[in-house]
Amino acid sequence: MDKVDASAHYQGVTEDKPSLLVVVLDTNPFAWQSLHSELPLQTALSHILLFLNAHLSFSHANRVAVIASHTKSATFLYPNSAAAAETAETSVDLYRDANKYRLFASIERQVQSSMQRLLSSTAPESLAGTNETTMAGALSLALAYINRVCNADNLSDSGEGSGGGARPGEARADTASMTARILVVSVSGDLANQYVSVMNSIFAAQRQRVPIDICKIAGDTVFLQQASDSTNGIYMQLQHPSALLQYLLSCFMSDPSTRHHLIPPSQINVDFRAACFCHKRVVDIGFVCSICLSIFCSPPPGAICTTCNTKLDVSALGNYGGKPAVVLMKKKKIKKAKKVLNDSAADSSTPGTPVA
Amino acid sequence: MAPSTIRGFDEYLQSLPPITFQRLYQQPATALAIFRRMLPSLAKIFVTTLLYNDRPIPLAELQSWVRTESYREREDAFSKLRRLHITQERAGNVSIDPIFKKNFRLALTGGGDHHSFGVPVDASDDRKKVSISTLDNYAANQFDCILHYMVEPSGQRQPNPGVKILLITSGLMKQSERGHQPKITQAGFSFILQEGNAQIWALLIQYLEMCESLQMEKTEVLHFLLMLGSLELGQAYSTATLTQTQIKVLADLKDYGVVYQRKSMPDRFYPTRLATTLTSDVTGLRSTAASFTQALVAAGPVAPPSEAAGESGFIIIETNYRVYAYTNNPLSIAILDLFCKLGSRFPNLVTAKLTRASIQRAIANGITADQIIDYLKVHAHPVMRKNVLILPPTVVDQIRLWQIEGERMKTTPGFLFKDFASEWDFQDTARYAEELGILAWKDSKRRLMFATRTEQIVDYLKRRGEQQAVGRKV
């Protein structure tokens, strides 16, 4: 006899969306070698695997992926079709193990075996002198995978509208509304060579509302900091690399939907410097082409933009450090009265402003 | 009404004595399943944080992680953890129950010798391979049979007596007179339109209740049910590690279509999709239904044609409330009859109409408008699915309006607090209840308030009382 009673019909269902976690593991052998005494790669990997298991145990529908960002290539460690085939053959005896959740066990096996293959395929001579990691590639892979798993639904409303939401014939309803995040476990330093592609990945993540969390074990990169800052991710520089697991479980555990309940770990200063296009140098003052916005650390030779081939008018610069004769005109005219005020305010505040 | 049955399991668990929890947490699989299914996400984060901390952490510190706006979620998380006996609090410090901690760690890392994730059997020696589609068909058949029986008790396909008894004890059906076939109750009507997984849980909870009267050990049954959720579809599992009770349960679950067992191979069983998704969360349930339907479609040629067609979507609704259902499945027709006015029937088509009277009759039977809309949406014909809005918006709105029309009151079960000692006493308690989001109504003049739960308020009053006592002494 619920006919006269309205209450049962309006119970709000609070549900958390399932979430996808993509771990990008920087596997640069040099960096790990230098960390060996504190945190060997194997230990770190097992910590990360445990972290993945914890993520999976949050919800039945949660999913994970692991991508290795190696010195010269980025590959999927999980899901990895080759590793899956390989472990399927050899796993008959492991079948008897009833003491581990099947999903955990299979992920662990696949990650371990593809990791082995990756490391053994790396010839020592090919590493000579490289101290970088293909972070841009790994992030691109991660984002493409996230896009796939979280369905094109999100794509259509953030993009140009791919013409109607649901597409028949594509039965991916089970993962339609997933949230996703990327965790980068980073050990190596500068990425200035990949500036543009890393930046492109960051903006793609931003548009897809995918936070990029950075777990920095060693090294320092400006751009990963910017990545976590502009995607609302968490940036954390580990004080004690050996306690990786504890950091992972307590700081990086929250999925995007839970995150807005939590106070993020204290935000540090963010370095917003950019890399110049000409010498891949990280700069804080640069010269920018007004046609294409390429950044140069010094006016390009012959005053021709190397990116867009435009003859640039360097005269506007006058002497270095002069005011660009742009915007200024207008401001002076309109805000003359205000400017005086502003200037005096600036004057008074400058002494009190601490220099970072 | 999916949430209500899930809460059913929730409440059921919380009604268990602490000692039962101690025994439940002995099994890593159970610890994992309870963690996954029962806890709000914030509570899960607290657990993972504490999991590898050997020393207790001050409660205040944990609380300070949460934004002040999310006060309600925080309190909810903590109270859930306390009620499930996962955390212990001593002198303002929180730690995880050692048994839970040990076994949850084991679940994550693997190892130990508990066999709680099921012992797989290599089924390659089996003469006939049991494919996933076989399992899906089996599950669908069994479950359909139960639903069918509820709608049409005198039909040809009769479920096992055990199921019939369960349906009657659970109040889904009613034995009207002796010798007559039992009849479906209002609870049964609303049960039929529920999500598949919610239905299974509703049945299983009834089953658990019944176990007690059958002298079966409750924890063992629970262990077994929760273990089923962690098994893999299409994999055979051995019955060797099961206890006597659990083997008995296995036999019963076969009738519900939750597990599949071949007569020739009594030493092994196969979980069906109904089992493997038991411990999914709410969102998982939806997907289960979807993938279940898909599986049935995919298995089309194997399954009886009428059912395969019946599940894939057969209903067309026009903006003039006419309903055309391309089905000859009596169950589907019977369900349609719950909220439509049936018109004529053709060999493969039933015409019907949604009317104010038919909808209100359904609502009087305990079916909600949302259930009707969900059902129509899930079973919409592929032609309807091409539209951006699957159902015509006018029809959806009208169904809702018809529901609202009859609603004359809103009820909230809970507790009335009265006779507060002082104005301050009342205001303070009311404020606390409001922060928790459990205050339904208050009247400051008469110092009356109505809250949906008492535990936290009683706790709060006690704590406040103690503080005041201490303050007075000082």
Next chain:
Amino acid sequence: MPRVNKGVLVECDPSIKAILLKIDQDAGHAYIIEDLDESTLVVKEQKLADLKHQLDAVLRKTSMQEREEESSGDDDGDF
């Protein structure tokens, strides 16, 4: 310490509340625990279903005419 009573909070229009009060009175105050304000009351939990039933019966009696009209006009354009 305040006193706690288990019950069900009922929110409805004043007109419906009047009917509920009448039902309660006729039954010798078997339903209502506390009359809160003009649109809310607290009733006994176990009696709620019964109360709803009674209310529906009353409502059906009062709106009989309209229902009949509807059911006769309803069949017009059927198939």
Next chain:
Amino acid sequence: MADSDSDYIASSGDEAPKSKSNKTGKRGKRAGREKPRERWEEIQRAWDLGLEDDNIESTISELLEAGKKRRLLKDETPLQRGIIRHLVLILDLSVAMAEKDLRPTRYLLSLRYACDFVREFFEQNPISQMAVVGMRDGIAIRISDMGGNPQTHVDAIQKLRLDDPDGSPSLQNALEMARGALFHTPSHGTREVVIIYGALWSADPGDIHTTIRSLVADKIRVAVVGLAAQVSICKELVRITNAGDTSSYTVALNEVHFREKLLEATTPPVTRTQKMSANGLLMMGFPSRIVERTASLCACHSQMNKGGYLCSRCGTKVCQLPCECPACGLTLILSTHLARSYHHLFPLKNWLEVSWTEARRSTHCFSCQSAFPPPPAAALKDTPDAERQPAKTGSSTSISSRYKCPDCGMHFCVDCDVFCHEILYNCPGCQSLGDEKPARTTRGKKRARELSEGGAGAPPPPPPPAPPEPEPMVID
């Protein structure tokens, strides 16, 4: 329909070439530019699309894929684009917008798309500025002032939702106001006006042709999206201000087309002549964000706050970016703002269709790991079947559902293709394989790489930037 299948299979071969010519792939577009086709000629009918195929499902999925691809096959040559843009968006708020031919109404739909436009505009043109102007009751209304913060524009547009459209529009008044707003903008940027025009008339106080002439004199380009029918004065306006090109005047056919045409204007326009805008080299600072323990005043708004950005040159604290340092006049900008537009500089090459013969190399999409359909047995041998395939590539969908990056040679699925070209702007393959495979060689990138490779020794390291001016501030 199902019954007639067999009748049509025989004839489907004859119709194939015809349907192919109807598809507007890359070639179709180019052809269209030379000889514009009328709108009604482009309507696709079901019977043109080869739906008679026995397998309808595959045809449908192919069509879907084609739709996705069509949006992708755009020009990939890097063009000089004036990326610092100044744009005025003019909204028609006249009574003509109350029409309900676009649902829910022209007015509400336009406001919604205007918000989308603002967001997309700043996404694509991060350091540009725009203003919004409305036309109502015969006058022009200032809705939001020239500025670089998308949120202020969106908020201002959202506020309009509460009002009703009323009165007549005045094209001249609105254009004059736009001209006024653009008058002071610096010369290195573009000056543009985008008009959403629902009415078929304009109530002007004077001669609109004088206004149009002065727009030309001020180098302002106008684009118009009409909602009702073509209006002569709009066409004239667009033609004159765009050097004879009327392609930026369109009349929306339906909601989707409206949105499409409006958002087209967010792509930076091609600079037509070198002279049109002066190319400058700007000095910019990329300040870092700091968090302070105690609050201090910022130089830009004189407000107390605990965080902010320090000017890279003089260390003045400002609270918002982008801005101009109040002390030394250096343009301060977040490097992330600049970087947002770099995908225009290094556009990703279009990916190629993969024939069945080549498809055998891959079983999974390189980036998302989803499985590809296995090659059919017939294609495994080099049969005539396999040779026929390249002909099919003109239709822009790949027969094997694989797409290949021409540089790294990896295979991708169509979803990743769309994602990489529309959102990511990276090729996961090229990025992941590092130096082992040749990196992609768009013109700019090649040059940049040559430079950087040769740059190790060749050009001398640049002189360090001059020390900051001692005290650039003079209060006059």
